[in-house]
Amino acid sequence: METLAVFSLASQRASWLSARETTIASNVANANTPGYNAQDVTPFSSVLSHLQLPMARTAPGHIQPDALAGSKSRVKPSESWDVVYSGNSVNLEQEMLKAGEVGSAHALDVAVVRSFHQMLMNSVKA
Structure with missing residues (x-):
């Protein structure tokens, strides 16, 4: 079976x-x-952009992929908040915010996979 x-x-x-x-x-x-x-x-997002998955236009009413070319947003690289006298650029508050973002993103991934799995199981039962 092909991986979804x-x-x-x-x-x-x-x-x-x-x-x-x-x-x-x-x-x-x-x-x-x-x-x-x-x-x-x-x-x-930049890891995904290297994959360059082409969009497929499967029906005449779909939007042309070329029409979406101008809608790309750019993300500014994050900068360290401060550098202390010792030359260390780690800011614990900034790192804790990043850790919270990772936790939220992981919870979202798990919820999406769980929902998709449940949908597949319901389609098999029916």
Whole structure:
């Protein structure tokens, strides 16, 4: 059976979230290390943009993919809030906000996969 795109995408995003959580934990662990620079992983949206999945126009009433070209938004790279005298750029408040974002994103992924799984199970039962 072919892997469904929703499950594959959720798995890839879960792996990315795991890598980001590990990076955040490393930043927090090195919060007092002189000269340590805070790190972050590449945003998941840019990981997806490298896949370049083409949109399919399956009906004449669908919007042309070229019409959506101007609707792309750009994300500014995040900057460290401050650098202390020792040269350490880790800000614990900023790292905790990132950790909260990772937790929320993971909960969303789990909810989407659970809903999709439930939908598949209901279609098999019917």
